Amino acid sequence: MRPLLTRRGRRAARSGLSLTAAALLLSSCGIPSTGVVEAGEAATGIRPAYVLYFVRQDTLLGVRSQVPGTFDIGTAVELLFRGPDAILGRKGLTTELPPLASTPTVRTDGARVSVGLPRGTEPLTRTALSQLTCTIANARLVVSAGSGGGGDTASSTKVTVTIPGAGQAEGSGDTCPGSATAE
Structure with a gap:
C-alpha cells in the first residue's frame, strides 16, 4: 500500500497548517469590535488628538x-494656520486660511470663542471661516471634556473672528461636518 502523502507532502501540509493557525491567532484576538464606549475617566498618559480642518x-x-x-x-488655531504638512499636501489637502504675520489671540467665554487676527490679515473666505470654526469647535469640545465640562457639544460653539481694520466674521460649530477624517 502506498502512503497518501510523501515525506515532502507531509512537511508541506504541516507548514500550511502552522501558517493557517498562526494567521488565525494573529488576525483575531477574540474580542468583538465595538464603537466608542464611554466608560469612566480618560486614561492618564494618553494625549487627546487635535482635529484640524483642511x-x-x-x-x-x-x-x-x-x-x-x-x-x-490656541495651539489648535496656531497649527491650523500653519497649514497641512507635506504628507497631507500630497493627499490633496490645502487651506484657504491666509498666512499670518504674528500669532492670533484666542479668548474663550463658555461656548463663545473670540479670535483676534493680526492687522493686515486678508479677510476670510467662507471656507476659511469654516476651517477655523470647526477646528475651534472640536478643540473646545476636547478641552471641555478634559476639564469635566459634560454636556458640551461642538455645535454649541460660537466663533467670532476679528481682523483690525477689516471687521468681524462669525461662525458656529453646528455647520461642521460630522466625523469625516483623512488620516
Whole structure:
C-alpha cells in the first residue's frame, strides 16, 4: 500500500497548517469590535488628538493630529494656520486660511470663542471661516471634556473672528461636518 502523502507532502501540509493557525491567532484576538464606549475617566498618559480642518476638492475634512505639549484651543488655531504638512499636501489637502504675520489671540467665554487676527490679515473666505470654526469647535469640545465640562457639544460653539481694520466674521460649530477624517 502506498502512503497518501510523501515525506515532502507531509512537511508541506504541516507548514500550511502552522501558517493557517498562526494567521488565525494573529488576525483575531477574540474580542468583538465595538464603537466608542464611554466608560469612566480618560486614561492618564494618553494625549487627546487635535482635529484640524483642511480642504480637499472644496470639502472640509477633519484630520487627527497628535501634538506634544499642552492641549488648548490656541495651539489648535496656531497649527491650523500653519497649514497641512507635506504628507497631507500630497493627499490633496490645502487651506484657504491666509498666512499670518504674528500669532492670533484666542479668548474663550463658555461656548463663545473670540479670535483676534493680526492687522493686515486678508479677510476670510467662507471656507476659511469654516476651517477655523470647526477646528475651534472640536478643540473646545476636547478641552471641555478634559476639564469635566459634560454636556458640551461642538455645535454649541460660537466663533467670532476679528481682523483690525477689516471687521468681524462669525461662525458656529453646528455647520461642521460630522466625523469625516483623512488620516
